[in-house]
Amino acid sequence: MTEQDRKKWNSKYLNNIGSLDPSKIIEKYIFLASCGNALDIACGNGRNSIFLAQKGFQVDAIDISTIAANHLTGKNPKLNMICQDIDTWQIPQNRYQVIINIRFMDRRLFPMIQAGLKPGGVLIFESFIDGKKEYCLEPNELLHAFESLHIVYYEEREAEHSDKFDQSVYLVAIKRC
Ligand SMILES: C[S@@+](CC[C@H](N)C(=O)[O-])C[C@H]1O[C@@H](n2cnc3c(N)ncnc32)[C@H](O)[C@@H]1O
Numbered sequence: 001m002t003e004q005d006r007k008k009w010n011s012k013y014l015n016n017i018g019s020l021d022p023s024k025i026i027e028k029y030i031f032l033a034s035c036g037n038a039l040d041i042a043c044g045n046g047r048n049s050i051f052l053a054q055k056g057f058q059v060d061a062i063d064i065s066t067i068a069a070n071h072l073t074g075k076n077p078k079l080n081m082i083c084q085d086i087d088t089w090q091i092p093q094n095r096y097q098v099i100i101n102i103r104f105m106d107r108r109l110f111p112m113i114q115a116g117l118k119p120g121g122v123l124i125f126e127s128f129i130d131g132k133k134e135y136c137l138e139p140n141e142l143l144h145a146f147e148s149l150h151i152v153y154y155e156e157r158e159a160e161h162s163d164k165f166d167q168s169v170y171l172v173a174i175k176r177c
Contacts, residue, residue, distance in 0.1 A: 002085045009065040022051035029172045033122040036097035042104035046072035053078040091116035100124045110145045117175040128165035149173035
């Protein structure tokens, strides 16, 4: 499955690396995070990693796609590109001032994301809800998964960027001190 994922995303990025505009929710809520270490889970073309690096964060950016990784490597000295299957990677504990997870979903990561945040660290999550797809979230699932954090913002609404999924879901939360 993993090799299939890599091939799928490589051929997508070969065809079109995509827009480098950062996600709006990151632009809007990054002010909540103190500058320091950031983790971008499934960073893709690195649009959000580059934005964070330009804001002064030291960014670990992980993605399975070698095309995405080659595109991003060397773009900014504050970027550490990790080209790896996230399923084989452990999020370091108590390390990050901000963790972003944009348009990607892996339930196995939820406890690791919480442990990876420093107290006061910020989680910014954007993904999709679709009851018919196992790799998508259920309504309110994200809210419950991160209920031990202080939830700053949560919204489920009609998907803006996709005709494939029912809804987009957004969560911004802070790890309690
Ligand atoms: C929809 S894209 C989102 C990219 C980026 N977060 C953004 O918002 O632009 C999903 C990304 O997940 C990556 N991905 C898929 N499976 C992965 C895995 N097992 N480990 C790491 N990255 C993975 C893909 O290569 C792709 O770049």
